[in-house]
Amino acid sequence: MAAAAAAVPAAKLEDAEALIDSVETFIFDCDGVIWKGDKLIDGVPETLDLLRSKGKRLVFVTNNSTKSRKQYGKKFETLGLSVNEEEIFASSFAAAAYLQSIDFPKDKKVYVIGEEGILKELELAGFQYLGGPTDGDKKIELKPGFYMEHDKDVGAVVVGFDRYFNYYKVQYGTLCIRENPGCLFIATNRDAVTHLTDAQEWAGGGSMVGAVLGSTKQEPLVVGKPSTFMMDYLAKKFGITTSQICMVGDRLDTDVLFGQNGGCKTLLVLSGILIIPFTLNSSASSAEFASALTLAGCLLQV
Numbered sequence: 446m447a448a449a450a451a452a453v454p455a456a457k458l459e460d461a462e463a464l465i466d467s468v469e470t471f472i473f474d475c476d477g478v479i480w481k482g483d484k485l486i487d488g489v490p491e492t493l494d495l496l497r498s499k500g501k502r503l504v505f506v507t508n509n510s511t512k513s514r515k516q517y518g519k520k521f522e523t524l525g526l527s528v529n530e531e532e533i534f535a536s537s538f539a540a541a542a543y544l545q546s547i548d549f550p551k552d553k554k555v556y557v558i559g560e561e562g563i564l565k566e567l568e569l570a571g572f573q574y575l576g577g578p579t580d581g582d583k584k585i586e587l588k589p590g591f592y593m594e595h596d597k598d599v600g601a602v603v604v605g606f607d608r609y610f611n612y613y614k615v616q617y618g619t620l621c622i623r624e625n626p627g628c629l630f631i632a633t634n635r636d637a638v639t640h641l642t643d644a645q646e647w648a649g650g651g652s653m654v655g656a657v658l659g660s661t662k663q664e665p666l667v668v669g670k671p672s673t674f675m676m677d678y679l680a681k682k683f684g685i686t687t688s689q690i691c692m693v694g695d696r697l698d699t700d701v702l703f704g705q706n707g708g709c710k711t712l713l714v715l716s717g718i719l720i721i722p723f724t725l726n727s728s729a730s731s732a733e734f735a736s737a738l739t740l741a742g743c744l745l746q747v
C-alpha cells in the first residue's frame with residue numbers, strides 16, 4: 446500500500462529555538478536535506494555545528510540503499526562533515542538488520558536486486574547472498590524451451606534502487622518469490638524519485654520494487670521510511686523516547702510520515718522536492734538558525 450502523505454496540517458515554523466530546546470535528537474533525512482546527489486546543500490555544515498554545540502544528538506537516516514553505512518561515512522567525510530558511522534542508518538543496513546531481527550536462517554540465501562551497499566551490509570551481518578551488480582549485464586534469450594534455473598535456497602529477495610536493473614533480475618527475483626516456499630519480498634524503500642545528481646530528480650527505488658510487485662502481485666515488506674523499523678531500532682540503540690526526536694525531511698510520504706508514525710516532532714524543509722535554498726553564515730546564533738528555517742519556509746508538522 447503506498448504510504449499516505451502526512452495527515453496533520455502543516456504550520457509554518459514560528460519558533461525554531463523552542464523547537465530546538467524541546468528535543469534532544471534531530472534525525473536528518475539525507476537526499477534533499479543534507480545533499481542533492483553529491484552536492485552539499487548550503488547552510489548544512491553551520492546548522493549541524495550549531496545543533497552539536499547545543500548538545501543535540503544527530504542521526505542520519507537515508508532510504509538510499511546504494512551504499513553501506515561505512516560508505517556513507519566516507520560520503521559525509523568527502524563533503525566535509527564529520528559524522529560517525531554509528532550515527533548513520535541507511536536502508537541497506539535496515540534490510541540486514543531486519544533479517545537479523547527475524548533470525549533469518551544463515552543457511553538460507555538472499556537474492557539482491559540492488560547495489561553494493563546492500564551486499565556489504567548483508568556480508569557484515571553474516572548472510573549469504575547472490576545477485577546485485579554481477580547480474581547487471583546478464584541478458585535473457587527467449588529461445589524455444591529456454592528455462593531459467595534459480596537457487597531453491599533463496600529465502601528472501603531484497604529489492605532497492607538499482608541503476609543496472611534488468612529483465613534477468615526481475616525474472617530471477619520473481620521465480621524465487623513465487624516458487625521458493627515462504628520466500629520473503631523485502632523492499633529497502635519505495636521512493637518514487639530521488640536526486641541521484643543535483644541536476645534533476647531520477648526514478649528511485651520505488652520503480653524497481655514496482656516491477657517485482659507487478660510480476661509477483663505481492664506487497665513487499667518495506668524496511669526503509671516510512672516504516673518505523675529504523676526508528677524503533679535507533680530509539681532502542683540510543684535509549685531515546687521518540688517524543689524527544691525531531692525528524693527533518695524533504696518528503697511528506699516518507700520522512701514526515703516516518704516521524705509521525707514514530708511519535709516524533711517533524712520538520713519539513715523545502716530544500717529537496719521544492720527548492721528554496723537558504724544560507725546560514727558560520728557565526729549563526731540559534732536566532733539566525735530560527736530565521737533561516739523560517740526564511741526557508743519550513744513547515745512544522747506536529
Ligand SMILES: O=C(O)COP(=O)(O)O
Nearest residue numbers: 475476507508509636639
Ligand atoms: O535515495 C532515495 O530514494 C531517498 O534518499 P533519502 O531518504 O536520503 O531522501
Ligand SMILES: [Mg+2]
Nearest residue numbers: 474476477695
Ligand atoms: Mg530525502
